[in-house]
Structures are given as C-alpha cells and as structure tokens.
Amino acid sequence: MFKINDNYLKLPGSYLFSTIGKKVAAFKEENPDKDVISLGIGDVTQPLAPAVIKALHDAVDEMSKAETFHGYAPDLGYEFLRRAIADNDYRARGVEIALDEIFVSDGAKSDSGNIVDIFSEDNVIAVTDPVYPVYVDSNAMSGKTGEYWKDKECWSNVIYMPCMAENNFVPELPEKTPDIIYICCPNNPTGTTLTKEDLQKWVSYANEKKAVIIYDAAYEAYISEDNVPHSIYECDGAKTCAIEMRSFSKNAGFTGTRLGFTIVPKELKSGDVSLNSLWARRHGTKFNGAPYIIQRAGEAVYSEEGKAQTKEQIAFYMKNAKNIREGLSDMGYTVFGGVNAPYIWLQTPDGMKSWDFFDLLLEKANVVGTPGSGFGPSGEGYFRLTAFGSAENTEKALERIKKL
C-alpha cells in the first residue's frame, strides 16, 4: 500500500496567494459590478520591453527552421545567457562567478522551493519573520520544520527572527544556532533592506557556525540607495556559505514568462562535497532547462536597449511605490519599504488584525492587498501593498483607501 508524505498534512491552510485568490474570486462573484483593484500578489503589469519582444520573435523564428531549431538545452542553461549574467550581474560589481556556478531555471520560486532537496531532514532553518511563504512551506513539506503550532501559527523547529518596526526590520543573530538561514534582500514582504554591514555580519556568522545562507535577491533591481548590497557575494567570505537566487520576474517583468537563476559557488562545501555538484545533479535529473526562446529573451534583458527599457519599467513601478508611500503617510498610516523595493509595508490602523484589514479593504475599498500575518506571526498588524499596478489603478486605490 502506498504511503503519502504526511508532512503535507501538517501544512496550515493553502498557499497564501491561493487563499487570497479564492477570497477575491468569491467577492467578485457576489459583487460583479465592483471594480476590484489588486495591489496584492507581486505581479507585474507593464508589458515586456521591446528588446525582449524582439528577441522572443527572433528566437521563435529560429525554432521554425531545422537549421536553427533548438532541442534540449544544456543542463545549466545556454552559455550566452550565463555569460551575460556573469558579466552584468557580477563582474560589473567586482564579483567573479564562474559559468558553471550559474544554474538557469524557470524562476526563483521553483529554485527556492526545490533547494531543500539537497539538504537532509535534520537541518534547523532560520527565517526572518515575516517571510515569503515558499521558504517555510517547502521545508515543511520535506519534514524539516517539526510540528505546526496552530495557536502560535508557527512551526516547532523553525527559528523565527522577528523583523518589525522596533528593530528597523533588521534580523538579530538568533540565540539558537541555525543550519540554514533564509535572507531576502530587498525584502519581500516588508520592502526594507539590509546594509552591506548588516549582511556582512550574517556572512561572518554563517561561516563561523558552518551554516548556509539561502539569499534571495529577486528584488535587486529596485535598489536605489548606495549602501545596499546587490549580491551577497559583495560580502567577504560569502562564497563559502551562500547560495544566491535571482529572478527575471521583477527586474524585467517575466512573472508570466518564467526565468531565473541560482548561484552555487564551488567553494561552498560540506566536508569535501561541493553543494554545486549536488545542485547540478538535481538540476540534471529533475529539470530539463528553461525554453530556448525564453533564455534568448533573458539575454536581451542585458543588451543596451534591454537595460535602458527595463530600467524605465522599474522607475515606473518605483513612482507608484513613492505615491503609495507618501499617500498613505499623508493619510496618517505608518509605512515602511518602497524605497529599495516595490513593496509598501504598512501598519494596520488601530492595531487591527491583518486579515480584518484585508476584508475591510476588499469590501469597502475593493482593493486587494496581502495580510501581513500571512507571511508569519510577526507580520500580524501589518499589511503589504505592491507598486506593480498601473499608475491609474494605484491612484484610484489610494483615493478609495483615503475614503475609508
């Protein structure tokens, strides 16, 4: 008789954004006349950049002729893309990453979910709290998080590092020593960042404790301030303790186009086993590459035109962020983030529960946001709005919130 992985049964509710999706769908069905604006899920709205569109069309044409057709991609991704990544994302910032340390994938969500595969069950993970749900859920699914305490809304075997207004959203080194540390910077959901000194402290700590840092830099392109690291490898010693994940979803609007990559440095080892070789084995066995045409689109993001055009997209979203930030602030809300990230993290008024504020906003303002508590216990009393809407919808949403 087959046995299921009953770690799945311990998971509370469904994936956060599925829950929100269902709530919104139900509201729309009951209120077909209402114009619901979503500033909830971090999904982009700007079309792909012209340089990317051109690369896609060109690659599609290549796929139409036997001479230029592309079948299975190389395990790690096409060299043209990995070279563009090494040059632009790393060498340009003084970091040398070898081409075989870059693993092209269908996105950072898959990578951050799948990376758990190469670690044994008996690792203790530490996450900032609030946190992107995939880190915890994927560890829970693979039996690394202990039991779920429903009353406390947290897992028995996870180290939660509160990030709140009180500590300026900078996680403190935990009392209990973790084995795997998840850091997302610029942060989803809080929109806040670490300075290079903050991050260096974590890198040194991880090396000292022989812990590994899973560093999610999906929002790197939104950094506007100087002292915020674009890559963890800007810190000394990061190559012996850190895996970095990147995405094209937010820097080039690829949420529906799917492309990302993960850096696993060869120096990162457990005894004499390189994590690079483990991830290569997983990648080669359980994945078959991102589509050729999408990898060509990714390459175009690094062209001169592509860079200029995606920079404009980001400036567009960051204008929304500024408007939300300032608009809410003017209304008397306490807000964070939105300077180096497309997320605004606000404190709910009068200590309202996050889900109550979600319902209020949906029902009275017809605006969808994300309840802070959905990201972890320390997110309670906070709420996330994204800057990814159109300028018009963002303005409209603010007007409606003002009237609450």
Add this chain to the structure above:
Amino acid sequence: MFKINDNYLKLPGSYLFSTIGKKVAAFKEENPDKDVISLGIGDVTQPLAPAVIKALHDAVDEMSKAETFHGYAPDLGYEFLRRAIADNDYRARGVEIALDEIFVSDGAKSDSGNIVDIFSEDNVIAVTDPVYPVYVDSNAMSGKTGEYWKDKECWSNVIYMPCMAENNFVPELPEKTPDIIYICCPNNPTGTTLTKEDLQKWVSYANEKKAVIIYDAAYEAYISEDNVPHSIYECDGAKTCAIEMRSFSKNAGFTGTRLGFTIVPKELKSGDVSLNSLWARRHGTKFNGAPYIIQRAGEAVYSEEGKAQTKEQIAFYMKNAKNIREGLSDMGYTVFGGVNAPYIWLQTPDGMKSWDFFDLLLEKANVVGTPGSGFGPSGEGYFRLTAFGSAENTEKALERIKKL
C-alpha cells in the same frame, strides 16, 4: 552546521545522458575532423509546426502590450490549454478528465522527478528494467531506494521487473508487492508496448494491492497499432490507482520549448486524502506555471492545422524508425521497438557489453547511441537508437554501421 541530503552520495556516476554528453564532447575534441551523428538522446530535430510558430508569435505580441500582457499563470495552467487537453487527449478517447485534474507543467521530466515529493520515504517502488533513469534516480535522491549495490548495478530496495526479448518486454507481476509502480508505454528505452489487456492486468493488480501506478505516456502519439492504450484511463479502475504524465516534447517537438502535464484523478486517495490535493499543494508552492506564450503554443498543437502538422512530423520520425529497424534487421541485428515508438532497441552483436558497443559505434562509425545497461541491469547487451535524426543522418548512420 548544515547537513546535506546524503542520499545524493549514493547515486552511481552522473545522470546517464550527462555521461554520454561528456564522452561525446571528449571524442569530438580529440577528433575535430569527424562528423559525429547522434542517434543517442531522444531529442527531436524537426522545427516547430507552423501553427505552433504562429501561436508563439501571436502570444509574444500579446506580451508586448499592457492590455494583453500576462503575468503569473493560474496554478494549474491556463484553462484554454487544460480544456484542449481534456477534449482532445481524453474525451475523444471516451475518457472524462476534469479540468482540475490536469496540472500543466514545464515537462514530463520535471513532473516524473518531482512526483516523489508527495510520497513518504517508506514506499517500495517497482520499475521495469531497463527504465528511464529519472524514475529511479529521483526516488534514490529522496531516500526511497535503499543502498546501491555496485556489483549488481542496482538498488537494494527497488523491485526490478526485467523486460527482455524472453518475455516479449512485458513485465510480469512481481513476487514482492510494490507500493509505487512506474510504467512507461510506449516504452522508453525499448520502444515496445503493452496491449490494453496487459495494462488492465496492472491496473487491477494496483487496485488490489493499493499501489499507485505512475504512468508515463510521453510517446503516446507514436502509437500505430490498434490494441495499444493511449491513456491508462482507458482501463477500468485506473482513476483510483494511476497518475498519468504527458509531454509535448515528442508529439510536437517541444524538447527545447518545454511543456507537459500530469493527470491526478480526484478518486485517487490514501485514506481520505486525495493525491490531487497534495500535488496541487506542491504545484502551487514549488512551481509557478509554464510561460503564457508556451501554453498558447501547446494549445495550437490541438488546432486542426496543429494536429495535421504534428502528425506529419511523427510520420517523418516513424519513417526513420522503419528504416533503422529494417536496415539493422537486414544487417543481421535482432531489433525491437520502432513500430509504436521512436526508439529501436537492438541486441548487441556477439553478446558485446552495451558500453563496449557504444565505444565501438562512436569510434568506428562516429554514431552516438545509448548503451542499454545505462537504463538498468536487464538492458545489458542491448542498445538504443532513436528515430529523431534527420532522414539524411539516419541513412548515413546506417551506412556506417553496415561497414563495421
């Protein structure tokens, strides 16, 4: 201190096709003047069908405008694609599959590798031998296969069901009862098939033993004979015991375009837990959908033009298959497969070891094939050639083999 998943360390060598790739690359580097023909990895060579190309261009254009831009896809895949699948792959064959039983993915390799996630460690798997390496390797990586016995080239906790000329490549019900049974039909690597009666026997057995069948139907489009099932759900009772995986790689040349899907019927349960809900949770947490433009390309495969054009592609490959089959037969080789599948499975001459025949073919004929033993112990003494080459290369390869 972080701990790696040391199941990975038990894996013998690297993934089969990576090993072959490295061997071929080394040969080419030493022999830059040789024209090497690959009939090794099952990679297509025909360009995408015109209807698919048109759908790709149209979808790319949609991505270039805000009004028609697509961000994150629905968790299960777009309804337009799932509806086309339900209608064409199932309803047309008398099988009703609900839309929420279809999970669109980036390909059958990912799905067949990731499906292990929803099962606990203490399942005993049964595989046909020889077998597509991903089934066993992904189970080994998640600790379900026991120890690797190097001398016997097999795992202590896997039930191998030999498929050889002696039993007409039809696996017999095993003595020890398995929990999870992998069946690939038409078969990779042998190119042989089961009849509907053969498969019904397995479905009844699985229901009786409360085992689950992972049914890989990636080569379904190559079936030319009447009594070969296109879907396992043609068998009575399959919905309570079988998960079916499909791919666009071989039926429409999507190896480098990446698209597939998995059917998990809601009736398939462990106690009161539906496997459909577990896979939905995994899909929603660790995957973020196939690209919109690729899903549109998949939809085009089911259009009238798409069907006609991909049928032609398959006829083209099956002509190669016939040529290889008959050509080798005329040379005195004993050959199997190639009638309902694009693979020809030949017995090596004079009981030669599979890898020795690989080396001989590479060095003397400059033809790349796949050694049967790479697919499992009972593959020893066999060798796989694929029909996916160009007609010209296939002819040329046969000429060279003739001269050996």
